[in-house]
Amino acid sequence: MLNPILHQSLQRWLGTAIGQYLLEQERAFYDNTVSDIFGYNAIQISFSEFNFLRSNRMPFRFVVGLERGSSVYANPYMLPIGSRSIDLVLLPHTLEFFPNPHQILREVHRILIPEGKIVISGFNPFSAWGLHQRVTASKNEFPWCGNFIALPRMRDWLELLGLETNTGKLGCYIPPCNSEKWISRLRFMEAAGDRWWPIGGGVYFLQAAKHERGMRIIKPCWENSPKTRSAPASTQTDSRINPDAARKRSERSVKFE
Numbered sequence: 110m111l112n113p114i115l116h117q118s119l120q121r122w123l124g125t126a127i128g129q130y131l132l133e134q135e136r137a138f139y140d141n142t143v144s145d146i147f148g149y150n151a152i153q154i155s156f157s158e159f160n161f162l163r164s165n166r167m168p169f170r171f172v173v174g175l176e177r178g179s180s181v182y183a184n185p186y187m188l189p190i191g192s193r194s195i196d197l198v199l200l201p202h203t204l205e206f207f208p209n210p211h212q213i214l215r216e217v218h219r220i221l222i223p224e225g226k227i228v229i230s231g232f233n234p235f236s237a238w239g240l241h242q243r244v245t246a247s248k249n250e251f252p253w254c255g256n257f258i259a260l261p262r263m264r265d266w267l268e269l270l271g272l273e274t275n276t277g278k279l280g281c282y283i284p285p286c287n288s289e290k291w292i293s294r295l296r297f298m299e300a301a302g303d304r305w306w307p308i309g310g311g312v313y314f315l316q317a318a319k320h321e322r323g324m325r326i327i328k329p330c331w332e333n334s335p336k337t338r339s340a341p342a343s344t345q346t347d348s349r350i351n352p353d354a355a356r357k358r359s360e361r362s363v364k365f366e
Contacts, residue, residue: 121251157176
């Protein structure tokens, strides 16, 4: 659960220029990604202030968390949701601000249907944002107080759970500065960084799918198969079985002639 102090820090940081820039990038990605994912049930875990499911067209969409404004008030470690019942799960920086991200991923894997989708966003520690986190003195402020998870490690976690990564993207190549003037001047870095320095984005986005290996038992279709007919009994003895009978038939044919 996000503690009240961290929640207040989140609200303050989102009011800054760099916070608005990050929110703009994330909303654009989620809007473009979830609009093409279909099903019946979609959930977003934590950060109820932002509706990243707004462009999705599933009939049931809700936010699960312990913050005010959540549709379902529940702990992400123990979701009150049936197994194999959710088509889409969003984790917008959820794994970085909870102490046990592995348990959250296990719960997500449990509630996803086979071929269900999961979309994750996280801060990239190998970027200007990660460097700022290591050198800043504001260790208790959002987002620098989070546990940034490297992209290769996140992929390994997903693979261990049987979640196959389909697509990925990095963004927010602009250094985390709070000047609107510099942010507008450095916006060219988005296109340049995506082409020339793709691993240096401040935020990464992953989409993965739950695959389950199985088999289908092929049974014979007894009802449609033709009925087995018994062969008629032979009144004559096969010569290959009784050579004496064959010899007597041959003798009778000679006497007749």
